Amino acid sequence: MKSHVIASTPRDPDGLLPATGTEAALKNPFHPGLFLHDLWVLAKARVVSLLVFTAAVGEILAPHALIHWQAALAGLLGIALAGGAGGVLNQIVEPDLDQHMRRTLHRPLAEGRISRRGAMLYAMVLMSAAIAILAWGTNPLTLVLTLAGTVGYGVVYTLYLKPSTPWNIVWGGLAGALPPLIGWTAITGSIAALPVVLVLLVFVWTPAHFWPLAINCRRDYAKACIPMLPCTHGIDRTRKEVLNYAVLTWAVSLIPALLTGDWIYGGIAWLSGAWFVGMALRLKALPEGPEMDQYARSMFAYSISYLFLLYTALILGKLVMDYGFNI
Ligand code: HEM
Numbered sequence: 508m509k510s511h512v513i514a515s516t517p518r519d520p521d522g523l524l525p526a527t528g529t530e531a532a533l534k535n536p537f538h539p540g541l542f543l544h545d546l547w548v549l550a551k552a553r554v555v556s557l558l559v560f561t562a563a564v565g566e567i568l569a570p571h572a573l574i575h576w577q578a579a580l581a582g583l584l585g586i587a588l589a590g591g592a593g594g595v596l597n598q599i600v601e602p603d604l605d606q607h608m609r610r611t612l613h614r615p616l617a618e619g620r621i622s623r624r625g626a627m628l629y630a631m632v633l634m635s636a637a638i639a640i641l642a643w644g645t646n647p648l649t650l651v652l653t654l655a656g657t658v659g660y661g662v663v664y665t666l667y668l669k670p671s672t673p674w675n676i677v678w679g680g681l682a683g684a685l686p687p688l689i690g691w692t693a694i695t696g697s698i699a700a701l702p703v704v705l706v707l708l709v710f711v712w713t714p715a716h717f718w719p720l721a722i723n724c725r726r727d728y729a730k731a732c733i734p735m736l737p738c739t740h741g742i743d744r745t746r747k748e749v750l751n752y753a754v755l756t757w758a759v760s761l762i763p764a765l766l767t768g769d770w771i772y773g774g775i776a777w778l779s780g781a782w783f784v785g786m787a788l789r790l791k792a793l794p795e796g797p798e799m800d801q802y803a804r805s806m807f808a809y810s811i812s813y814l815f816l817l818y819t820a821l822i823l824g825k826l827v828m829d830y831g832f833n834i
Pocket residue numbers: 553554557558561610664675676679680681682683684709713716717720811814
């Protein structure tokens with residue numbers, strides 16, 4: 508396994524300054540607003556919000572979700588806390604790496620505002636709360652799947668896959684794909700075809716979500732010695748894989764429509780997926796340069812809206828099918 512421990516920081520290439528602390532932190536050791544913001548960033552709360560949303564859709568699609576509203580709430584809270592713990596674990600492992608990437612340079616551990624020990628305590632609090640809530644409000648299957656998500660991301664992906672293989676995110680993405688199934692099992696206690704397809708959907712979406720960003724940040728990943736696909740196999744191969752996974756995502760996104768006969772979802776999935784594939788084709792066609800880098804950023808941003816749209820369309824279609832709303 509490659510080591511990702513790097514001795515100096517971009518702020519201090521010669522290692523002469525104290526190892527920790529931003530200017531703000533040095534001037535003002537405790538600032539409550541900054542501290543709360545740091546806790547938010549440490550838990551990767553924005554990513555977790557989409558994980559929780561996909562879990563909520565898994566719950567809403569499950570039979571009799573409203574009757575089991577306590578399990579539904581416990582499931583969402585548990586996933587939010589466990590997802591947050593995964594984000595903290597990830598940053599406990601990577602402060603040295605984060606210091607070498609412009610995107611992550613200002614994270615609380617990378618800048619030394621929060622210590623590894625403090626972050627570990629935070630992860631333990633989040634994880635204990637998640638376990639207690641899931642054990643009390645849901646069922647053992649939901650608890651086990653959620654634990655698998657946190658360990659899969661915070662330990663298997665972060666410690667082993669990310670520093671050792673360019674296919675890290677394909678397998679690492681499985682952890683982040685679990686929430687729709689976790690939402691479903693929180694309500695039903697069992698596994699069914701529809702939520703498994705929803706897991707597959709996030710699983711095949713993840714590479715086309717992340718690799719455009721990796722293209723954009725390839726120089727930083729190379730500096731940090733992380734073997735992301737654009738660094739190990741080049742930009743052309745990465746763009747080809749983005750296109751492959753975009754097409755795969757488009758195809759898998761149509762399966763729920765076939766399973767449920769939900770044409771509203773099917774129509775939205777078809778159109779938004781066609782757009783995603785169109786973006787992948789344009790990314791592939793652009794000559795290397797600033798325009799391609801900028802377009803890769805746009806595709807990354809669209810990937811998030813796209814997944815959000817697909818899962819929103821699933822709820823919309825279910826409402827129309829169940830209650831016959833006129834639209
Ligand atoms: C191993 C799998 C994944 C990898 C490697 C990955 C990678 C990333 C990275 C590096 C960012 C940060 C972009 C930035 O700060 O500029 C990001 C943002 C984001 N990711 Fe992913 N992601 C993965 C899976 C997922 C999953 C499963 C979801 C949700 C279902 C998701 C939702 C998001 C969202 C909502 C953002 C935007 C956060 C923000 O605006 O700050 N990601 N992803």
